[in-house]
Structure formats: C-alpha cells, structure tokens
Amino acid sequence: MSHLNYNHLYYFWMVCKQGSLTKAADALFLTPQTVTGQIKALEQRLNGKLTKRNGRTIEPTELGQLVFKYADRMFDLSYEMMDIVNYSQRANLLFEVGVADALSKRLVSQILSTTIPMDGNIHLRCFEATHELLLERLAQHKLDMILSDCAIDSSQNAGLYSKKLGDCSMSFYSATPVEEKEFLNNIAQYKLLIPGSRTSMGRKILEWCDRQGYQPNILGEFDDVALMKAFADAHPETVFIAPTSYPAHHNVLAEFSHIANIKDLKEEFFVIFAERMIQHPAVKSVCDADFSRLFK
Template identity: 60%
Template structure:
C-alpha cells in the first residue's frame, strides 16, 4: 500500500532528535516534553513501517531506515530555513544583516569592512556578534548568522554548504607605551612582558611558531582572545602587545603608544565565511565584490 500523506510535524521531531542525538535534547530545543516527542516518533515509525532509531551508549543514532529518512528530512528542513531567511531579510524596511566577528580580529579593520554595507541605497540593520571562530561557525551552520568575519577560512569539504573568501592580509606590529625598550627589534621583546593573541587563533599560533623558529623566548604575560582587551591591558600594564602594523598612526595619536617593530613574515589574514543560501543577500554580495586592497595596504578605503 502506497503512502499518500506524511505528518511533517512527526518528521520535524525526528529530524531534531537526529540533530540533538537524544529525545531529551530535541525536547529542550522544541519546548516539548520527551513523552510528547516519543509518542510522535512511534506514530511516524508505524507510518513508515520500521524503527527509526537504535541505542548507542546513552544516546540515539538513526537506524538504516532512519539514515535514509534523515537525508531527505535534512534537505527539506534546511531548504525551508533558507526560504524563511530570504523572506525575513527582505520584508523589513531595513535589510537585516547578522554578522559574527571573530574576537581576535582588529576592530578597526572589521569596522572598515562593515562600512561597505552601510549605504544609503540599501538601508541596513546591522547586528554584530563577537565570539570564537568555532562557535561562530556553529551559529552560521544553525542559520543564526548571515556571515562571519574571521582570521581563517573554512574547509568546504568538511563544512558542507559553507564558503569562504579572503579579503586581505596585513603585517603584524608590536606596540608598547613609553619609555620604549632600548634594544632593536626583535631583541627588545625580551625587555618587557608580552601579550599575544590566544593560541586558539590563527595569528596566535603563527606567532608562537615564529618565536620558536627565531629562538626567541619572550616572557608571555597573557594570551587574549579579544584584540581590544589585549591593547587596553597592554597599556595599563606597560607590556608589549600585538596589533595590525597599519594601526600605528591611529594608536600613536589617540592612545600614546608606539610601534616598536613589525613582522612581514607573519600576516594577519581576514576572511568572510557565509552559507550558500546567503549568496543572494545584498550585503554579502557587496562585501564579496568589494576590493579591500587599499584598506589592507594602509590606504583605508575599499572600492567596488
């Protein structure tokens, strides 16, 4: 007997259990009781004529039938979420644009990139969220963000449906307040305690590798995921800290700090990461089609 109708609510609950790995996790996400979801899954199994899950440890994994059903359900609900994203960002008077920013990045450079979408022709309601690269990727995959600005690309072979584009790169500068170290760079790094980006960031790992290759063993006072906090802490504690080399003029004028050295061998890279469904978002398109070469060479302007 052929099935002529399928209860899509049942299928939706099944999909959530697969994503969460348990009935309890799905119930929490859906604001339902586990008993309610269990009953709905039993009804779906009766409709499909087989078990959809099997036990694995304390969790649930799809059975062979469940794997087949999940492949179709995942495509269906991801497509429906894409539709809602497109409808929602077009129905507002201002175009909603949710951007995740990796906290290790220079806020000055990030703000210049985001200025690209703040145009009179297309009113934008910009919402920025700051976190680690890993957590932002998770939120992007869950349709909670439209785009990410980060210091490393995404592996499209491992993250299906996600793409990255390199905007540019800039040398790394070392800064501190007066009185300045007396030794030339990089020997001067041993005269003060040093602040660097956290080793979870791409730049932090690059710097640690460069120190090792040069035989430099600085006294590291702290590792910071947040670039702005690292700068503020460095000034308050008379430490050397890291920032883009092109920030020298702005820091010297506004914060009375001075660049004591620059690394051309170590570059801080800037990428945008977005989901395939957001390729048509006007703000994503504008950023991807902009030329930021002047910005990352120190000129400060982008061109379309």
C-alpha cells in the same frame, strides 16, 4: 500515501543535527520525553527504527540516515525560503553578522560599512564569539554571514563557502619605548600579551616563536583585541601584538610605541556564508568589494 507529520520529522532532524536528545530538546524548548515520543510516532509511521545510541550520543540508523538526508534538504530549503522572504519584504533589511572576537574591530567596521546601501535601509545585528561557535550558529541559520580570521574547508562544511578579503602584517607594540633589536634578542625577558591560543593568530604566534627558538613569557591571552590593548595601557611593562599601524589604525595605536614589524605573521580576514545567501545584497556587496586599500 497518508500525510506525514512534519513536526515529528523536524524533531528527528534536530536530534540528528545536535547529536543529543537533551540538546535538541533545549533547542526546541521541549522536554526530552516529548521529543522521544514524537520520534517514536514517526518511527511507527515509517515502520522502522530511526535512531540508535552510541555512548552518550544518538546516531541515525541506516533508515534514519536516509530520512535525515531528505529532511536536511527539506528544512534547509525552508530556511532559505524564509531568509529570502524576510530580506525581500522588510523595509529595513535585517542582516545578522557573526564576528570572530580576535579580529580588529576597526577593520571589521570598515568591512561592514560596505553592506550599508545608499538608502541606508539595513538593520545590522552583530554577534561576537569564537570562530567555532560562529560556524555552529551559521549552520543553524542564526547568522547570515561571518567575518573570521580563518577560512573553512567546504568539503567538511557542506553548503558553506569562504572568501579571503585580505590580510595585514602584525607588529609588536608597547606603552614603553623598546628598541627592535633589544626586543627580538631578548624576547623571553618581556611579558607578552597575545591573542588567545584558540584563535588563528594566537596559534600563528606560538608557531612563529617556536620556529625562531624563542621561549615567550606570556602574561596573558585575550580573545578580544580591544581588551588586550586596554590591559597593555594599564601595564606599560608589557608588549602586545596587533595589526601593523596604517591609516585605519593610526588613532587606535597612537599612544603606543611601535617595536617591530613581523612580516611572517599576517592577520587574515575571511567572509564565510551559506550557499543560500550568495544572492543576499549585503553578502554580495562584501564579496564584490575591493579592500586592497584597506589592507595595503
């Protein structure tokens, strides 16, 4: 059998992964015409059509599905090899972590502290975005691990795993003192600041309000908790929700008045990683750590 051009195979694999010729070309820093030409060369080599168009997306043909299945395993293994080589040879272990922007940064920082070895030989690189975008970057091997507020379904995300690290209850706070009974009986009269409805906690709050029969007066949604607190500080008439105050958060919420703890609302913390990263020392340290005190 004559040699197979693996560049052509890689371009085809990228088109299938992206579902779009244009997106694949952008990711490869090539023109769509160049990618198309390379795939045609691969089709000639394999003597069959590999892709078909379905509306604006490109899908693999029956032959293309077969080729993609093997290519996916090949390139996943190549990424795994490079990951292992990189973190075994670097003087300072590079560890790229994605953090869901809705999570409490104080808690995230304490979780990440477990990744720092005794000799300090690690180079942390943190990327903050939505859960969906982080999963996409993880699947593209652009991240080593994710800290998020929701788990994943491994049956829908082949090769990805998640583990719950802990959870903490949520409370309402305000820069202006408010009685708990007064607030809960008249919640519609208060201007609320909540996590964005795209986040897990944002959806939980809206569902909780619906179950309680509340008609919330939402002034703002914030994907970033720190920004929400800063906004609440500048607008003392507002009420916001955040993890219930305990030692890890004491200094952060000291200037705000605690209104009510809502036990039905819990912020959950999950670590998500690819199968190839199970033996990564930093991932292992997070998965093996006991965070019971942190989430007490």
